[in-house]
Amino acid sequence: MEQKSSKSLQKLSELRRQHKSLINLMPLQTGGMLTDAAREALIEFGDGYSVCDFCQGSLCNITNPPIQEFVQELLPHFLGCEVATITHGAREAKFMVMHSLARPGDSILVDANRHYTTFVAAERVGLNVIEVPNSGYPEFKIDVNEYTPLIKKHVPKLILLTYPDGNYGNLPDARRLGEIAQEYDIPYVLNGAYAVGRIPISMEEMRADFIIGSGHKSMASAGPAGVLGMKKKWEKTVLRKSGTYSNKEIELLGCSIRGVPLITLMASFPHVKERVQHWDEQVAKSQWFSAALEEVGFKQLGEKPHRHDLLYFDAPMLYDISKRVRERGYFLYKELKDRGIWGPQPGLARSFKLSTFAADRRQLGFVIDSFKTILNKYS
Amino acid sequence: MEQKSSKSLQKLSELRRQHKSLINLMPLQTGGMLTDAAREALIEFGDGYSVCDFCQGSLCNITNPPIQEFVQELLPHFLGCEVATITHGAREAKFMVMHSLARPGDSILVDANRHYTTFVAAERVGLNVIEVPNSGYPEFKIDVNEYTPLIKKHVPKLILLTYPDGNYGNLPDARRLGEIAQEYDIPYVLNGAYAVGRIPISMEEMRADFIIGSGHKSMASAGPAGVLGMKKKWEKTVLRKSGTYSNKEIELLGCSIRGVPLITLMASFPHVKERVQHWDEQVAKSQWFSAALEEVGFKQLGEKPHRHDLLYFDAPMLYDISKRVRERGYFLYKELKDRGIWGPQPGLARSFKLSTFAADRRQLGFVIDSFKTILNKYS
Secondary structure, eight states: OHHHHHHHHHHHTTOOOTTTTSEEOOTTTTTOOOOHHHHHHHHHTOSTTGGGTTOSSOGGGOTTTTHHHIIIIIHHHHHTOSEEEEESOHHHHHHHHHHHHOOTTOEEEEETTOOHHHHHHHHHHTOEEEEEOOOOTTTOOOOGGGHHHHHHHHOOSOEEEESSOTTTOOOOOHHHHHHHHHHHTOOEEEEOTTTBTTBOOOHHHHTOSEEEEEHHHHSSOOSSOEEEEEOGGGHHHHTOBOSSOTTOBTTTTBOSOOSHHHHHHHHHHHHHHHHGGGHHHHHHHHHHHHHHHHHHTOEEESOSSOOSSEEEEEOHHHHHHHHHSTTTTHHHHHHHHHTTEEOSOTTOOSEEEEEOSSSOHHHHHHHHHHHHHHHHHHO | OHHHHHHHHHHHTTOOOTTTTSEEOOTTTTTOOOOHHHHHHHHHTOSTTGGGTTOSSOGGGOTTTTHHHIIIIIHHHHHTOSEEEEESOHHHHHHHHHHHHOOTTOEEEEETTOOHHHHHHHHHHTOEEEEEOOOOTTTOOOOGGGHHHHHHHHOOSOEEEESSOTTTOOOOOHHHHHHHHHHHTOOEEEEOTTTBTTBOOOTTTTTOSEEEEEHHHHSSOOSSOEEEEEOGGGHHHHTOBOSSOTTOBTTTTBOSOOSHHHHHHHHHHHHHHHHGGGHHHHHHHHHHHHHHHHHHTOEEESOSSOOSSEEEEEOHHHHHHHHHSTTTTHHHHHHHHHTTEEOSOTTOOSEEEEEOSSSOHHHHHHHHHHHHHHHHHHO
């Protein structure tokens, strides 16, 4: 026991990441790779509560480092909203909005492509979740007009749209849903965990009441970190203050990301603000890559033409191989890793998700060639 | 506007911390300074979701890095509990326990020295908070026997004790309260945000149902990070799984600190586990320092003899000075900073809190001399 414990402790003092220098196509990770500025800030503010040196009682009012300016000026402008705050992540933002706007037993309406945490956040509040179905195989599209009859039927406390979803990278008509939400006067939450920080997006243009972003997924930030933007009219509901501590927001338990993920979010922000201007190049790159993999014989699911870097492929030939090799589904992970590529979830070969966001065309060309080589090797 | 925005962005790309290399006496910070191993891990796992490379659906079951072993073996052993998990911090742990064990309108019983977040977490759930008073000036002690009549009167859903509190560093009789909790069969939450990682402590020995620790406050971790230990019998209540996603804990929204604070918590753990063995040296150092500052003319509030590194001083002479200098209360912060010392909250001089945890006796001797010099300078 003592020996085992000593071995376990030894492991903790030498933590290493196997995938650090590989070409990264992992959908959860390509938008969260740190900038150099964020990497420096990580060390500068790594110690415990060091962002709170000059706290006067409220995280979002700290002026050194300039958290106040970031949260109260830069973020609202970037998100196209009136009021913004920072959260532990997109799921925590969803929970705080649901917990503020709905009561146990209430219903909410969400798209069927929503992240699992949309469901779990609702479960934590005790809500009934009604889903707007997608179009099924192969595109799995959400038609936002289908919200209308379900709004009439269930009178939900809020509606939520995932833009894009994390499986297929589909971008439903968020603006049209904003019109529907206004028509029926229902609070509208736009979950942009894979949009904010990648795509130029404005809550106001989408006519949403709330917009949610993820620092680690799409804003070049360490995990966990998120942002939440809203209309001014919701500030008193979602950011309501404690009855006893007048500068503490109840839903944030006083302060949310009181530490280094916030600093990386801030340090990367100038880069993130700039990079969304090049979104059209990202879309062109993704379409080019998808077409090349379809030529190899994989089938891209989700919308076509595709308008996001998140891609889902069916790969029956890889599945056939996995059935006859020793490593089973892990053979794909291993073959790609041997070539310096990291992307599909280890163990999956039949279908897999990739993101082209962080790799350049030269690297993606190498990925395409690698898939060809792997198929040839096992044919 | 454009010019202002560009200046704001420039500031974000060069974030610097003024207090980084000073002697640190800041109570919120002395237990959260990173180890060298944690500093390396910070860079290694800084990118977004990089701890999740080998996730199979549950953060606490990831084996590479060895999160599973840390959370399921090392932590329970360290905390003296049966089941452990990781949280965004102590306040989030308090909220999840309250949210799981009580319903809106229920009452809970807490010590009057509790952190403000104990109150705000209860407010978020909708609970009535009843406080066990302290003994008032100058010791502000909690007599845990006073929980008994209030338990009888209010039948609370849980009781909570802050051990020690963050103001005075008082250590009430947590073990005796455990006996009371067992006698009345009431769930007992021990908030050890300033104990776990500093003091050898065992939930089981204290006869508590839950124990809460803070990574950034006391476990040499980046913020925000926390730990929650519990008796096995509470696992199904507090760590209940989603009805739809059977591997996702509802109160954690699936996963809690899915990022770099967790990695620093793990990387520092071997050091933290070792350092609690030297707690008696910490107490002796704190008592020596407190006695020396009392000789200078300050008055230490809270328990005497003191048994923790958190110290609260009344300093009427400094207050007198602050009334006649241009910098007002900030003069103390400035004078100390000029001498390479960082501790009292900027702006406070009448009374202030310090922690002797991170400084050695030579450094603390310099701090004592500096206070003498400052008093002489303005006398």
